Amino acid sequence: MTDWTADIESAAQRIAGHAAVTPVLNTTAFDLGFPVEMKLEQMQHTGSFKARGAFNTLLAGGVPKAGIVAASGGNHGAAAAFAARALGHPAxxxxxxxxxxxxxxxIRATGADLSVVPGEYANALEAAQDYEAKTGAMQIHAYDAPLTIAGQGTCMREWEEQGLQADTVLIAVGGGGLIGGALAWLNGRRKVVAVEPATSCALNAALKAGEPVDVSVSGVAANALGARRIGSICYDLASRVGVTSVLVEDDAITKTQHQLWQRARQLVEPAGATALAALTSGAYRPEPGERVAVLICGANVAPDPFLTET
Structure with missing residues (x-):
């Protein structure tokens, strides 16, 4: 069995000075009747938690002359390209x-060589795997690789160091890298609620089926949470450690995205609002006295109000 605690500790040491330490906000701004602690991981480099796993993978060594290759719905690609540029590798x-x-x-702003392919994330992954086979470039998987999971696990480790008091942490799920890292670090010490859009719910479907299965993906958060199949590492951790799975509708995500800006001045993409939407919509209702926290994961809103070029 993987020693995730040791792996995440090593990852934290490895990425120190490369990944940002993101702040925490305690707020009653959402009129829920209880306070919410939020970790603002959308303030990470390139606007999402993904930089943690990218830096951990590259700093672990063994990057070939051909550099790195990654498939992404957007956030992981930007983070992998950012980390590669920072460390002097082609991407x-x-x-x-x-x-x-x-x-x-x-992604283009990082100077990476970018290919836009028809279809969904799964199609981009196929193209990236073909490129890896032809060139020998290092594949940085968006979520289903031990170094990626360990890197993302540093987020929860950091949050606990910052004094996390919650009994329950709500985390949005796409392919499972972020929540997988959290489950690996916490190892059952706190309740973890997996929040997915109703139209992109790979983990929920896997838990119901008893194994990872393919799902169709669509909706407002699909370009960040649109994995067709949950990662095997995340599924194994969720099955072993235990996770509560809830689904939220697109209108709840969009409403919460607006509330995050209007009430807390946090500009986030739909994926970044998804976990909080479970509380604002009532999809997850805490027990009396249950202390809750929400991991805000992404800031790359579209359309970008400050975008000057495409």
């Missing part, structure tokens, strides 16, 4: 058309 990023102009522009 080739594959994204689906649904990534959108804002995230495509963000």
């Amino acid at each position: 080739r990023i594959f994204v689906p058309e649904m990534a959108g102009a804002s995230k495509i522009a963000l």
Whole structure:
């Protein structure tokens, strides 16, 4: 069995000085009747938690002359390209058309070699795997790789160091990298609620089926949470450690996205609002006295109000 605590501790030491330490906000701004502690991971480099796993993978060593390759709905590609540039490696990023102009522009700004492919994330992953086979470039998987999971696990480790008091942490789920890292670090010490859009729910479907299964993906958060199949590492952790799975509708996500800006001045993409939407919509109702926290994961809103080029 993987010693995730040791792996995440090593990752934290490895990425120190490369990944940002993101702040925590305690607020009653959402009129829930109880306070919410939020970790603002959307303030990480390139606007999402993904930089943690990217830096951990690259700093672990063994990057070939061909550099790195990654497939992404947008956020992971931007983070992998950012980390590669910071460490002096060439990067080739594959994204689906649904990534959108804002995230495509963000990746291009890193100087990476970018390919936009038709279809969904799964199609971009196939193209990236073909490129890996042809060139020998290092594949940085968006979520289903031990170094990625360990890197993302540093987020929860950091939050506990910052004094996290919650009994329950709500985390949005796409392919499972962020919540997988959290489950690996916490190892059952706190309740974890997995929040997915009703139209992109790979973990929920896997838990019902008893194994990872393919799902269709669509909706407002699909370019960040649109994995067709949950990662095997996340599924194994969720099955072993235990997770509560809830679904939220697109209108709840969009409403919460607006509330985050209007009430807390946090500009986030739909994926970044998804976990909080479980509280604001009532999809998850805490027990009396249950202390809750929400991990805000992404800031790459579309359309980007400050985008000057595509």
